Amino acid sequence: MSDxxxxxxxxxxxxxxxxxxxxxxxxxHARREPEQSQVNHRATADDLLLEEIIRRALEEQAAQIHFxxxxxTRILSGLPPRSLQRSRWRRSRLALALAxxxxxxxxxxxxxxxxxxxxxxxPATAILRYQVAQTLAAPPALAQGGRLVAVDPTGQHLVIxxxxxxxxxxxxxxxxxxxxxxxxxxxxxxxxxxxxxxxLVTVVTPPGASQPLLAxxxxxxxxxxxxxxxxxxxxxxxxxxxxxxxxxxxxGQTQLWQTTRGGHxxxxxxxxxxxxxxxxxxxxxxxxxxxxxxxxxGLSGPGRAIYLMEHETGQVKALVPVGDFTIxxxxxxxxxQRLTYARRDAKGQTLLITLAIPDGRPLLSLPVAGExxxxxxxxxxxxxxxxxxxxxxxxxxAGPSIRLPxxxxxxRQLFPFWLRDGRLLIVHVAAxxxxxxxxxxxxxxxxxPSSPSARH
Numbered sequence: 001m002s003d004x005x006x007x008x009x010x011x012x013x014x015x016x017x018x019x020x021x022x023x024x025x026x027x028x029h030a031r032r033e034p035e036q037s038q039v040n041h042r043a044t045a046d047d048l049l050l051e052e053i054i055r056r057a058l059e060e061q062a063a064q065i066h067f068x069x070x071x072x073t074r075i076l077s078g079l080p081p082r083s084l085q086r087s088r089w090r091r092s093r094l095a096l097a098l099a100x101x102x103x104x105x106x107x108x109x110x111x112x113x114x115x116x117x118x119x120x121x122x123p124a125t126a127i128l129r130y131q132v133a134q135t136l137a138a139p140p141a142l143a144q145g146g147r148l149v150a151v152d153p154t155g156q157h158l159v160i161x162x163x164x165x166x167x168x169x170x171x172x173x174x175x176x177x178x179x180x181x182x183x184x185x186x187x188x189x190x191x192x193x194x195x196x197x198x199x200l201v202t203v204v205t206p207p208g209a210s211q212p213l214l215a216x217x218x219x220x221x222x223x224x225x226x227x228x229x230x231x232x233x234x235x236x237x238x239x240x241x242x243x244x245x246x247x248x249x250x251x252g253q254t255q256l257w258q259t260t261r262g263g264h265x266x267x268x269x270x271x272x273x274x275x276x277x278x279x280x281x282x283x284x285x286x287x288x289x290x291x292x293x294x295x296x297x298g299l300s301g302p303g304r305a306i307y308l309m310e311h312e313t314g315q316v317k318a319l320v321p322v323g324d325f326t327i328x329x330x331x332x333x334x335x336x337q338r339l340t341y342a343r344r345d346a347k348g349q350t351l352l353i354t355l356a357i358p359d360g361r362p363l364l365s366l367p368v369a370g371e372x373x374x375x376x377x378x379x380x381x382x383x384x385x386x387x388x389x390x391x392x393x394x395x396x397x398a399g400p401s402i403r404l405p406x407x408x409x410x411x412r413q414l415f416p417f418w419l420r421d422g423r424l425l426i427v428h429v430a431a432x433x434x435x436x437x438x439x440x441x442x443x444x445x446x447x448x449p450s451s452p453s454a455r456h
Contacts, residue, residue, distance in 0.1 A: 126400035133441035139172040139181040143435045148415040148427055152197030155419035157219055159191050171219055177437060185223040190280055192234045195241050201233045214246055216261055226263050234281040247278045254278055270314045279303060284336040291339060293330055303327035319360050335381040342372055374415040385416045
């Protein structure tokens with residue numbers, strides 16, 4: 001049976017035995033409340049009493065300690081001032097903050113160095129220094145005021161123009177310049193070395209001749225004519241070449257011819273419509289172009305224009321048109337990509353100009369202070385040396401800087417020629433006027449360990 005039947009229903013009165021039991025429980029709860037209140041009150045009183053006892057004990061102990069002014073001062077003096085403590089704390093915090101900042105910056109720099117792309121470092125400046133390696137006595141013609149006008153491609157033989165008569169020329173050996181000097185030609189207009197340095201070709205006008213003639217000058221001998229009329233001549237490029245190129249001019253037309261040093265019948269190569277007189281010829285080292293220096297005042301007049309002929313097509317163009325200036329010299333760079341010429345204007349100002357070939361684009365226009373006494377290309381076509389006012393100067397197109405020895409007070413450096421082994425041949429004029437030949441050679445090559453060695 002479920003106990004639900006014994007539960008009182010609403011409105012149903014409790015039975016007498018249940019009511020009595022409930023009243024008994026309520027009476028017992030009422031008796032416990034006063035007892036609990038008495039326990040709590042007794043605990044609070046005990047705490048207050050303990051506090052009072054401790055307070056009195058501390059007061060009694062404190063009353064026994066006497067703080068004299070001296071004792072107080074001694075105790076306080078041992079303590080650091082508050083302001084000093086604060087200052088030290090602030091400095092410590094500042095130092096810590098600074099150290100943390102520097103650490104972060106260092107980490108940032110290291111990250112940037114490790115992960116950012118690095119810009120290429122510019123190469124360290126390299127310097128090629130020259131010194132006087134050898135001094136030689138000057139050949140008699142040079143010692144007496146002559147000009148050094150040509151050095152053969154092998155660097156062994158010289159051509160010296162007489163100081164009093166420009167048509168008189170001598171040859172000499174660089175190994176023995178004094179005793180090897182011989183008279184080579186008279187009434188000469190030009191002279192060009194063969195590729196192997198064994199002979200010169202020239203154009204001369206002997207006394208009584210109506211026109212200039214082609215002549216050959218074997219090294220160490222006097223000239224002899226080849227029998228052909230010619231205005232200018234040179235050698236066809238190529239190692240061991242024996243072919244001579246020369247020009248003639250009649251009725252406003254210039255004809256280009258070819259012959260050999262043995263005097264074979266000439267062969268006509270081209271006809272050009274040039275009304276100026278051609279004075280000098282120069283093939284590019286690769287044989288692709290022929291440069292022609294022309295004058296409006298005859299064979300002995302000043303140069304006025306430079307023409308360029310392409311060998312393959314025969315086309316001719318004015319590389320340097322006629323202007324209000326005089327062209328005193330011209331020549332090719334060894335790589336055949338540039339042509340340099342010297343010109344002087346009506347005011348006496350000299351310019352050393354380099355053009356790109358074949359378009360004729362100007363690459364260099366260098367004003368020359370004072371008198372220009374010769375210029376020469378380096379064997380690798382990187383540098384151009386020239387003598388201005390008796391001192392050597394170098395223009396660098398590529399490669400390291402070059403330092404040349406400077407002359408002593410009153411001395412001069414003239415007629416530089418760069419030999420193919422890298423040495424420089426010059427004429428040195430001492431302060432007392434005495435002349436000698438000097439060979440300048442590289443002394444040292446100041447460069448980083450990874451840089452190439454000195455050019456030869």
